[in-house]
Amino acid sequence: MTAGAGIPAEQAWLVAANVVRWRRYGEGGQELRPGTKSYRGGSKVYVIQTHAGTAHEQLTTIGRGRHTGTYITIDMATRNLHTFRAVPVHSPTVLRLCAEADVGGCWTDRQDAEEVAALLGRLSVEYRSTWWAAPHPAPCRCHECLTLSQA
Numbered sequence: 143m144t145a146g147a148g149i150p151a152e153q154a155w156l157v158a159a160n161v162v163r164w165r166r167y168g169e170g171g172q173e174l175r176p177g178t179k180s181y182r183g184g185s186k187v188y189v190i191q192t193h194a195g196t197a198h199e200q201l202t203t204i205g206r207g208r209h210t211g212t213y214i215t216i217d218m219a220t221r222n223l224h225t226f227r228a229v230p231v232h233s234p235t236v237l238r239l240c241a242e243a244d245v246g247g248c249w250t251d252r253q254d255a256e257e258v259a260a261l262l263g264r265l266s267v268e269y270r271s272t273w274w275a276a277p278h279p280a281p282c283r284c285h286e287c288l289t290l291s292q293a
């Protein structure tokens with residue numbers, strides 16, 4: 143169940159995620175860049191609902207932009223996000239941007255958001271492993287390599 147597009151809800155469940163600290167970049171993914179073009183590494187973003195049937199490689203997100211620090215709505219690659227979880231959102235700004243975005247709207251149901259968070263968590267790992275055919279640069283600070291080195 144979703145809140146109607148165009149009308150901000152007072153509360154919604156969104157899927158929060160964090161931007162990877164470093165992403166592989168360039169030919170064969172042999173270079174590393176901090177965060178993404180729009181977001182700082184480590185920053186928290188909200189994934190908002192995408193139209194049914196669209197692929198999950200790209201997600202519409204709301205987060206604080208790298209340069210301005212104000213909330214922006216932008217499409218980004220799922221592989222550059224991690225730690226997806228369902229969160230209740232009360233921020234009027236986030237809820238307004240969610241309603242204004244030309245997607246399905248926000249989840250109002252906690253269970254729906256939790257199911258999507260679990261799905262995106264699995265898919266993001268899969269996309270990171272399949273996106274680059276070449277081996278990781280050495281040394282590498284991409285999300286998988288950082289996670290392994292901290293284990």
Ligand SMILES: [Zn+2]
Binds near residue numbers: 283
């Ligand atoms: Zn790596």
